[in-house]
Amino acid sequence: MSNYIMPLIVLFVIIYGIIKKVPIYDTFVEGAKESFDLVFKLFPCLLAMILSINIFLKSNIIDLFKFISLIPNQIIPMIIMRPISGTSSLAILTNIYELFGPDSALGTLASYIQGTTDTTFYIITLYFGSIGIKKIKYALWVGLLADLISITISILFINFIS
Template sequence: MSILAIISSLFLPALISCILLFALYKKVDAYGAFTEGGKEGIRLSISLLPFLLGMLVAINILRASGFLDAFNHALAPILSFFSLPPDLLPLMLIRPISGSASLGMLADLTATYGPEHFISRAAAIIQGSTDTTLYVLTVYFGAVGIKKMGRALSIGLLADVAGMTIAIIITIWYFS
């Protein structure tokens, strides 16, 4: 066993020990604080449930209605002008909405084309360089009661478009 493997296996127990020793030094009831945090986590999860349910219903409606397929078909000529594969468009549309749905699309693209194909590589880089903007805004802003999120939405979606653009440029540059 290498020294790095030993250090990495001991890191988490050492971190927990340091936290407990610091709590002991500060005379804080660590177990009580831990259980209070757990109670707050459960309350937060229950308050987030309606927002999560709304997002899941909206995503399933988009998928089941055939909107994504129609949109993909309509934009295929524009994508071909920029030499972009139309198979990436559904991932690019779903990624700002749902991380799990976009991860499923990434797995499907990788299974269809193989891990060495341009589409699979670009999809993986898009997945890693963008965020689930609408999900984050809906769940976290909704949980704390923020109603005006227009600017955050604009900036978040602009960052997603920039991330997707750079992901494709990097894929072309690095893997071509």
């Protein structure tokens, strides 16, 4: 079933574009060009994150925290980084895929976390900053709690359902 999702999206978007008389080829190319910009922005961040995560994880210091048995060690840097920086957590996600494979329990959990949370600090800084709001009241707490709930449900899901 879920194998059909991607082809169907592509099919639907293309047909819709044709109906609306959009120059689909040109538009596709134009959109794809934007990836250059993104990739150039992403690379330095990716390098920086891989460097620090690599040193941190390979030092095995995380073994000291073995007592939190429900949360796999390798996921902890991702949980810390997720609300702060989207590209960083994407970098950590890619690293987990590279090391353990996307279908491993760890890869699946990381996919859930990346897919169901967002960069709370970034969004707050950007959105409130852009309109000059200084008193954000309880926004940060609600935002972080929402992230925490997503992560908790993801962990429960992987431990007890799938």
